[in-house]
Amino acid sequence: KAGVTQTPRYLIKTRGQQVTLSCSPISGHRSVSWYQQTPGQGLQFLFEYFSETQRNKGNFPGRFSGRQFSNSRSEMNVSTLELGDSALYLCASTFNPTQETQYFGPGTRLLVL
Amino acid sequence: GQQLNQSPQSMFIQEGEDVSMNCTSSSIFNTWLWYKQDPGEGPVLLIALYKAGELTSNGRLTAQFGITRKDSFLNISASIPSDVGIYFCAGTNQAGTALIFGKGTTLSVSS
Numbered sequence: 001k002a003g004v005t006q007t008p009r010y011l012i013k014t015r016g017q018q019v020t021l022s023c024s025p026i027s028g029h030r031s032v033s034w035y036q037q038t039p040g041q042g043l044q045f046l047f048e049y050f051s052e053t054q055r056n057k058g059n060f061p062g063r064f065s066g067r068q069f070s071n072s073r074s075e076m077n078v079s080t081l082e083l084g085d086s087a088l089y090l091c092a093s094t095f096n097p098t099q100e101t102q103y104f105g106p107g108t109r110l111l112v113l
Numbered sequence: 114g115q116q117l118n119q120s121p122q123s124m125f126i127q128e129g130e131d132v133s134m135n136c137t138s139s140s141i142f143n144t145w146l147w148y149k150q151d152p153g154e155g156p157v158l159l160i161a162l163y164k165a166g167e168l169t170s171n172g173r174l175t176a177q178f179g180i181t182r183k184d185s186f187l188n189i190s191a192s193i194p195s196d197v198g199i200y201f202c203a204g205t206n207q208a209g210t211a212l213i214f215g216k217g218t219t220l221s222v223s224s
Contacts, residue, residue: 090155103158107153
């Protein structure tokens with residue numbers, strides 16, 4: 001069974017631009033969570049989606065948004081990029097939201113110049 | 114938001130040595146998970162713990178869910194060079210379902 005896939009793997013943007021990252025969960029998994037990883041803050045929870053609905057949201061500004069499609073694929077969007085948004089963005093999937101064992105993708109490395 | 118206190122921050126050991134790292138929380142956790150992350154990759158699940166006192170092994174790795182439900186440890190026996198990486202503890206507390214992560218323990222193994 002294929003793992004969680006994320007595209008693109010690497011991205012360079014400039015301040016003020018927006019970016020969209022994509023995540024395809026493990027086949028059969030319906031819950032997708034997004035995390036931001038930085039050297040200073042570690043892994044921080046962004047949001048979780050299940051059945052195309054946001055179930056849970058971390059403490060990030062409204063510039064960070066996401067959505068989930070009917071096939072469980074998810075996208076996250078960051079608008080008006082700031083230098084501090086440079087990070088590894090990780091997606092994780094589980095079969096359903098009550099299952100805490102999350103499986104991570106390889107991440108998208110975003111650099112904001 | 115809440116974070117877990119993971120220690121040590123880094124370890125430098127010789128091949129063949131045993132390693133121990135732990136995580137503590139100020140609140141009760143319902144699950145404890147241990148992940149390993151290699152450079153440029155996402156975290157890979159090593160061990161999942163669901164009950165207080167639970168002791169689980171995965172090859173040379175052993176982890177325990179603390180009796181107080183506020184801590185967990187991970188042991189690696191007879192370390193080998195491929196054990197190098199960053200180890201994260203993570204868990205869910207009674208407040209919600211989002212995973213909370215420790216800052217990680219960076220393990221270096223010299224042969």
